Amino acid sequence: EPEVTQTPSHQVTQMGQEVILRCVPISNHLYFYWYRQILGQKVEFLVSFYNNEISEKSEIFDDQFSVERPDGSNFTLKIRSTKLEDSAMYFCASRAGGSIGWTQYFGPGTRLLVL
């Protein structure tokens, strides 16, 4: 069964460093998402991406964040200068689109720790 994959599974970085989180969505899916979950808190929406551009973003998704789909398969989230409060689990998700493609399929997550 097709699945969403994410790399790395864990990342430790120093405050101020740039990190890139990678996702490979399911191949025929058209809509892509990043969510994050700070330890002990609820999952929060960051950004949605469709047709090679951001379609919606939350207040969390400020200028320090960027997304791109560089090669038609990978979908990346970049945090330019990490802060302590960026420590969280980051989930990528994708869905097919169309009238029946509303179910989102989640990757296993990347646990980011900023020291």
Added chain:
Amino acid sequence: KNEVEQSPQNLTAQEGEFITINCSYSVGISALHWLQQHPGGGIVSLFMLSSGKKKHGRLIATINIQEKHSSLHITASHPRDSAVYICAAHGGSQGNLIFGKGTKLSVKP
């Protein structure tokens, strides 16, 4: 701003019990999702529903659009059902989800 509220926050049940988790949301939505988060963190979509009722195995989800309320039921609960169950509403036209805080279910043998 759409808010999604779940109850209870924590639920402990004995194996075989019938379980109900409730979800309410504050504004009109196009659909509501129920998801399961495993202890390791992985998230799996269980149901998406915009009206009525859906059933998958021992899981049943219902929604009442007028009352802005949904329930997830588990019949004949089993220890392997232990997980966090999350309801999430469509928050925008692109399908991005607004999550509730989740209900941590623990089923004892």
